[in-house]
Amino acid sequence: MEFLLSALRWIADPANWDPSATTPLPIQARLLEHLRYTAVSMVIAAAIALPLGCWIGHTGRARQLVIGFTGAMRALPTLGLLFFLLMVFGYWLSYDTAPIVGATIAFVVLAVPSILAGAYAGIESVDRTTVDAARATGMTEWQVLWRVEVPLGLPLVLGGLRSATLQVVSTVTIASYAGLGGLGRIITSGIGLNDYDLILGGALLVTALALLLDGLFALAQRLTRTPGVTDRRPAAARRPRRSPRPHASKSA
Amino acid sequence: MIEFESVSKRFDDGTMAVEDFSLVLPSRQTTVFVGSSGCGKTTLLRMVNRMVEPTSGRVLIDGEDVAGRDKVQLRRSIGYVLQAAGLLPHRKVVDNVATVPVLTGTAKAKAREAAYELLDTVGLDRALGKRYPAQLSGGQQQRVGVARALASDPNILLMDEPFGAVDPLVRADLQVELRRLQQDLGKTVVFVTHDIDEAFLLADQVVILKKGGVVAQAGSPAEILAAPADDFVASFVGADRGKRTLHLRDGDGGGKGRTIVVDGDGRPIGVLADGPADGAR
Numbered sequence: 001m002e003f004l005l006s007a008l009r010w011i012a013d014p015a016n017w018d019p020s021a022t023t024p025l026p027i028q029a030r031l032l033e034h035l036r037y038t039a040v041s042m043v044i045a046a047a048i049a050l051p052l053g054c055w056i057g058h059t060g061r062a063r064q065l066v067i068g069f070t071g072a073m074r075a076l077p078t079l080g081l082l083f084f085l086l087m088v089f090g091y092w093l094s095y096d097t098a099p100i101v102g103a104t105i106a107f108v109v110l111a112v113p114s115i116l117a118g119a120y121a122g123i124e125s126v127d128r129t130t131v132d133a134a135r136a137t138g139m140t141e142w143q144v145l146w147r148v149e150v151p152l153g154l155p156l157v158l159g160g161l162r163s164a165t166l167q168v169v170s171t172v173t174i175a176s177y178a179g180l181g182g183l184g185r186i187i188t189s190g191i192g193l194n195d196y197d198l199i200l201g202g203a204l205l206v207t208a209l210a211l212l213l214d215g216l217f218a219l220a221q222r223l224t225r226t227p228g229v230t231d232r233r234p235a236a237a238r239r240p241r242r243s244p245r246p247h248a249s250k251s252a
Numbered sequence: 253m254i255e256f257e258s259v260s261k262r263f264d265d266g267t268m269a270v271e272d273f274s275l276v277l278p279s280r281q282t283t284v285f286v287g288s289s290g291c292g293k294t295t296l297l298r299m300v301n302r303m304v305e306p307t308s309g310r311v312l313i314d315g316e317d318v319a320g321r322d323k324v325q326l327r328r329s330i331g332y333v334l335q336a337a338g339l340l341p342h343r344k345v346v347d348n349v350a351t352v353p354v355l356t357g358t359a360k361a362k363a364r365e366a367a368y369e370l371l372d373t374v375g376l377d378r379a380l381g382k383r384y385p386a387q388l389s390g391g392q393q394q395r396v397g398v399a400r401a402l403a404s405d406p407n408i409l410l411m412d413e414p415f416g417a418v419d420p421l422v423r424a425d426l427q428v429e430l431r432r433l434q435q436d437l438g439k440t441v442v443f444v445t446h447d448i449d450e451a452f453l454l455a456d457q458v459v460i461l462k463k464g465g466v467v468a469q470a471g472s473p474a475e476i477l478a479a480p481a482d483d484f485v486a487s488f489v490g491a492d493r494g495k496r497t498l499h500l501r502d503g504d505g506g507g508k509g510r511t512i513v514v515d516g517d518g519r520p521i522g523v524l525a526d527g528p529a530d531g532a533r
């Protein structure tokens with residue numbers, strides 16, 4: 001308990017937020033780095049996994065192949081992958097680009113399976129008779145995807161993004177092993193200096209950031225809920241209903 | 253005119269749903285497919301708008317093979333009421349009705365206005381237009397499906413058991429309304445039902461189907477009743493049970509009463525009037 005209070009006092013200490021503080025401080029610099037690595041990795045992973053997931057969900061093609069492949073991706077230990085990539089890229093790339101490229105790829109590999117699974121599960125979850133009817137009224141395949149499957153599958157798609165974000169934001173901590181910044185840097189310095197305030201304070205910051213991002217996603221899921229799908233009956237007749245949240249996707 | 257030319261459909265799992273089916277469906281008339289479950293009615297209907305592609309044979313609309321038409325354009329030009337209403341759950345009822353006009357570029361406000369009028373046509377309160385499909389009963393949803401099919405004012409209407417979940421009173425209203433629409437606007441209607449009475453009520457041409465889309469008999473209701481092609485047809489239309497056999501019986505009251513008509517079980521169902529019927533079609 002004493003450790004915890006001390007770490008909280010460390011976080012609250014304005015001196016640690018002073019822009020002129022020495023490495024691994026100030027806190028906000030590491031926090032921003034942490035967010036930046038997370039955001040960049042998530043954007044790249046989403047750019048790969050969302051279109052692919054929608055395509056699989058819509059056409060039902062290549063499903064087994066991709067599930068098998070992403071299953072294997074999930075099994076890769078991110079830290080091991082990071083060291084491997086650092087080795088490979090250290091050989092090909094310059095001293096300062098290798099770590100960022102290697103780390104980003106490792107985080108993208110971490111994020112892709114969850115986003116992909118959310119995307120295809122979301123699209124596939126849409127009632128086939130609804131999709132059939134949409135097609136029968138003369139929607140093009142593109143319109144079926146955008147006007148029917150995506151809006152109806154959105155909760156699961158967002159669920160995938162949500163769990164991927166959670167995994168990435170906590171794993172970005174290991175970027176410091178590649179000599180990069182982020183909150184992990186505070187923790188590694190703490191370990192080096194045997195300073196529990198740094199170790200625990202850094203860990204608490206990572207946790208807080210993860211909870212914050214998770215909360216934002218929860219909010220987004222709530223805001224994008226399709227009214228016709230959740231309110232099955234007029235308010236008067238509505239029975240107390242179970243939470244319509246999509247079955248929470250597995251997080252790491 | 254819709255023509256089926258020796259059409260067959262074998263699904264991927266090997267099910268032979270329709271085998272060598274040929275039929276001409278005249279323009280501006282109602283053709284009703286009747287037959288027991290699984291005999292291929294839905295499959296036949298969906299070949300017209302290419303929701304099902306025949307394995308062999310051709311389907312022609314006004315002499316043109318539908319296989320050569322663009323699927324999307326073809327479907328937008330044909331009204332289709334699905335067996336399961338198939339409404340979009342995330343769109344309000346009016347927007348469901350306005351689906352096709354909006355797809356083809358009609359301004360949203362205008363399409364909605366027309367959609368509200370169609371709700372009147374199918375006997376739904378306009379207030380329901382603002383609800384989501386899940387907030388309607390099954391019968392109401394079916395009627396929204398009918399309104400949606402009418403929205404683009406198509407020449408051809410495909411209706412797959414559109415009144416199955418509607419109660420008998422409203423169903424009778426809708427049948428009359430459909431008959432009127434079809435006659436006034438000259439639509440070519442292809443209608444699927446399990447209900448032989450509904451078939452006789454609506455049809456210019458009744459097609460009684462056996463498993464595999466085999467035509468047991470096709471003809472006007474009068475032709476089928478007058479001369480059922482075989483025992484299957486006779487039992488299907490209820491002729492064998494005396495259901496359709498009517499008898500005349502003099503009313504009681506020593507010659508003062510009128511002549512009444514009784515059914516096969518002797519239950520009175522009406523009185524005999526002089527002269528021919530006026531509503532002859």
Ligand SMILES: Nc1ncnc2c1ncn2[C@@H]1O[C@H](COP(=O)(O)OP(=O)(O)OP(=O)(O)O)[C@@H](O)[C@H]1O
Nearest residue numbers: 263264265267269288289290291292293294295296
């Ligand atoms: N997509 C499909 N794949 C495989 N078999 C199918 C498919 N669709 C229909 N069938 C089969 O084809 C046959 C005819 O089906 P269809 O839906 O045309 O029957 P139906 O006459 O409309 O029946 P119902 O009155 O129950 O609606 C059935 O045996 C059915 O199981």
Ligand SMILES: [Mg+2]
Nearest residue numbers: 293294335412
């Ligand atoms: Mg059917």
